[in-house]
Amino acid sequence: MDRKTLEYMExxxxxxxxxxxxxxxxxxxxxxxxxIRKISVYDQYVNGLFSLSSTDSNPSQNDKRLIEVIKPALRQMIADEVAKLEAELAEL
Structure with a gap:
């Protein structure tokens, strides 16, 4: 193995x-x-836009429902990203 091959593999x-x-x-x-029991959304300047919480002393039913809708969406986004990364890894 020459130096160039070693550098490429490294x-x-x-x-x-x-x-x-x-x-x-x-x-x-x-x-x-x-x-997840609370979701907060911030803009690019770290200003809090809104929060959803199912743990407050008087949680909104809408907050609970929205959190339960967001969870599967987050999981799907993660699964898509992992699949993309695994494809990149396979190409290497």
Whole structure:
């Protein structure tokens, strides 16, 4: 093996490690979604736009319903991203 081949393989291994780390983080996040009880949305300037909560002393039924609708959507987004990353990994 020459130096150029080694550098090429090293670069691919670094990219692969980054992808695997992202997949691991997303998988961990996917497992945590089930316990979500509050969702807050912020703009790019970190100004709170709104919050939904099912843990307040008097939670809104709409908040609870919206949180239960958002959870599967988040899980699907994560699954799509993981599939994309796994395809990138396979290309390496």
């Amino acid at each position: 670069e691919r291994a670094k990219k692969a490690r980054l992808i695997v780390n992202k997949i691991d983080r997303l998988s961990k996040l996917d497992k945590q979604i089930e316990s």
